[in-house]
Amino acid sequence: MIITRPVQRILRRTSHPEYLRISAILRKETVGGALLLAATVVALIWANSAGSASYFSLRETSIGVDFLGLKLSLGSWAADGLLAIFFFVAGLELKREFVAGDLRRFDRAIVPIAAAIGGVAVPAIIYTLVNLTAGPEVLHGWAIPTATDIAFALAVLAVIGSHLPSALRTFLLTLAVVDDLIAIAIIAIFYPHGLEPQYLALALIPLGLFTWLVQKRVRSWYLLLPLAIITWVLIHASGVHATVAGVLLAFAVPVLRRDRNPDNGPGLAEHFEHRFRPLSTGVAVPIFAFFSAGVAIGGWSGLSSALGDSVTIGIVLGLVLGKMIGIFAATFIVTKTTRASLDEGLSWIDVLGLAILAGIGFTVSLLISELAFGVESAHNDHAKIAILSASLIAALIATVVLRIRNRQYRRIAELEARDDDGDGVPDVFANKD
Template identity: 70%
Template sequence: MNAISKPRVFSRGSYSEFVRINNILRSETVGGALLLAATVVALVWANSPIAESYFNLRDFKIGPESLHLNLSLGSWASDGLLAIFFFVAGLELKREFVAGDLRNPARAIVPITAAVGGVILPALFFVAVNWTAGPEVLRGWAIPTATDIAFALAVLAVISTHLPTALRTFLLTLAVVDDLIAIAIIAVFYPGEMNFGFLALAILPLVAFTWLVQKRISSWYLLIPLAVATWALVHASGVHATVAGVLLGFAVPVIRSAKRGGPDAGPGLAEHFEHVFRPVSAGFAVPLFAFFSAGVALGGVAGLKSAFTDSVAIGIVGALIVGKFLGVLGATWIVTKTTKATLDDGLAWIDVVGLALLAGVGFTVSLLISELSFGDDSPHYSHAKVAILAGSLVAALLATVVLRIRNRHYRKLAEIESRDDDGDGIPDVYQQG
C-alpha cells in the first residue's frame, strides 16, 4: 500500500462537521471565559477579609432531607449542575460515534487512544510519587486524569491560534472521552454508601425517558421530571449523581426516525438537545460549580509552601504537566507506528506536542474528584485544589508558547483555505478530489 492510500491522523473532516465543531468551540470558549472569571472571584473572595462569608455561602444547606437532598450549595453544584455538563458530554460523544466523523474507526482510534493514554500515565505518575504515602493519599490517583474542555478551548481562543479544525476536534473529543472515563472511575472507585433499592428504582424513570426520546417526543414537561427523578434516585443510591447525566445523554437518539425523514432530514434529537443545553452547561452550570469549588484559602506564602511540600500536590502538578503530555503524545505516536495511519499533510509533530501540553489543563472533573478523594478535614483537600490550579496554569502557559509558534504558519494557510472561488458557500478546499 502506498503512502497516499494510508489513513491520515488529524485529516480534514466533512464541511458539515467543520461548521458544527466551530459552533461548539464558540460556545465552549465563552464558557471558558466565564469559568475563569468564576474561579478568580472565588479565589479572591476566599482569601479576602470577608472569606468567612464565602465559606458560609458554600456550606449553606437547602433541600428536603426526606429525599436525601438536604445538600450544601457546593454539593448542589457538584452533584446537580455537573449532571447537566455530563448530559451534554454524553450527547456529544454519542453523536460523534453515530453520525459524526468519528463513526469511522480509523478516525476514532486516535482520540480514544490518546484519551486512554492521557488517563493512564497521569494516574501512574501520581501513584509513583505517592507510593509510600499510604492508602488515604493514594485515593487521589484519579484527580489529574481529566482535561477541562472549556478551559482548554478558552486557551486556544486567547492565543488566537489558527490551528486546523481537525486538531481542535481532536482536543474536544479527547476531553469528552477522558471526562467520561473519569466519570466511570468515579462510579466504580468513589461510590458512597450504596443503596441498591434506590438504584433499581432509578431504572424506571430512565427507561421511561429513553422510551419517550426514542419515540422522538421532546416535550419538556414530560422529559425534565423524568430526568430529575433519575438524577435524584441515582444520587440517593450512592452512585455519583453525574453518572445519571451521562446515561440520560446516551439515551437520546442521534438520527431522525424514518417517519420524520430519516438521517438526511436534518439534525436529530440529540443535536437539538445539545443546542439547547450546551449554553446552560458552559455558561451557567460549570462556572457556578467552579465558583463553589475553586475557593480555597491559600494561607499566604506559608500556606503555598505547605501545599507544594505535600506529595499529593507534587503528584498532581507533575501528572498534569508531564503525565498528560507523555500520555497523549505517546499514545498518538504509538498509533502512527503500529497502524498504517500517518499525520495528515501539512501537519507536524510539534502541533501534537502543543495539543498534548494543552491536555494538561485539568479543572472541572479534577476538582470534583479531589472533593471525593479527600474530606474537608483533610489537609490534602486544599492542597489538591491548589495543585490543580497551578498545574493547569503551567500546562496552559507551556502550550501557549508552542502553539503561538505555529500560529503565524496556520494563519497564512487559513487565508488560502477560506477561498470560495466558485461562490457556492463552501470553501474550495472541501471540494477537492
C-alpha cells in the same frame, strides 16, 4: 496480485458540515471558558480576603429536604446537580460523534480514543508512583490529574491559536469528550459512597420511561424533565455519584432522525445539545467552579505547606508531564503500529502542543478531589492549589509552543477561506470523501 491498503491520515480535515458544527461548539465552549475563569478568580479572591468567612459560610449553606439525602450544601448541589447537566451534554456529544459524526469511522475514532486513554493512564501512574509510600488515603486521589477541562483548554486555544488547523481543534474537543466519559466511569466505579443498590435498581424505572419517550422522539419537557429529575434523585440516593445520571440519560437519546434525513432538521440528541450546552457552559460549570475553586491559601506558609505535600507534587507532575507524555505517546504509537500517519501539512510539534494544553485540568479534577479527600480535608485544599497551578503551567507552556506554530499556519488559514467557484463551500472541502 498484492493489494495494498491505503495509508489512513490522522488529524485530517473534517467534512464541511462537521466543520461548521464543531466550530459552533467551540464558540460556545470558548465563552464558557471565559466565564469559568471569571468565576474562579472571584472565588479565589473572596476566599483569601478579609471577608473569606462569608464565602465559606455561603458554600456550606444547606437547602433542600431531609428525604433521600436531598438536604445538601450549595457546594454539593453545584457538584452533584449542576455538573449532571455538564455530563449530560458531554454524553450527547460523545454519542453523536460515534453514531453520526466523523468518528463513526474507525480510522478517525482510534486516535482520540487512544490519546484519551493515554492521557488518563500516565497521569494516574505518575501520581501513584509519587505517593506510593504516602498511605491509602493519599493514594485515593490517583484519578485527580486524569481529567482535561474542555472549556478552559478551548478558551486558551481560541486566544493563542486563531490560525491553527481546524482538525487540531476537533481533535482536542473529541479527546476531552472521551476523557470526560472515562472520568465519569472512574467516578462511578471507584468513588461511590455508601452504595444502596435498591435505589439504583429503582432508577431503572424512570430511566426506562425516559428512554421509551425519547426513542419515540417525544420532546415535551413536562414529560421528560420530571423523569430525568427522578432518575437523578434515585441515583444520588444509591451512593453512585449523581452526575452518572446525566450520562445515562444522554446515552438514551437517539442521534438520528426517524426519517434518517438530516436535511429535515437535527436529530433529538443535537436538538437537546443546542438547548442545554449554553446552560452547561454558561451557568452550571461556572457556578460549580465558584463554589469549588475557593481555597484559603494562607499566605506563604500555607503555600509552602501545599508545595511540600506529595499530593500537590503528584497532581502537578500528572497534569503537566503525564498528560503530555500519555497523549503524545499514544498518538505516536498508533501511527507506528497501524497504517496511519499525520495528515499532510501537520507536524508532531502540533500534537505535542495539544498534549501539553490538555494538562489544563479543572472541573472534573476538582470534583474528584472532593470525592477522594472530602471537602474539609487539608489534602483537598492542597489538591485545589495543585490543580490551579498545574493548569496555569500547562497553559503557559502550550502558549509558547502553539503561538510559534500559529504563525506558520497563518497563510494556510487564508487559503482555506478561498471559494473560487462561489458555491458557498470553501475549496479546501471540495471532493472530500
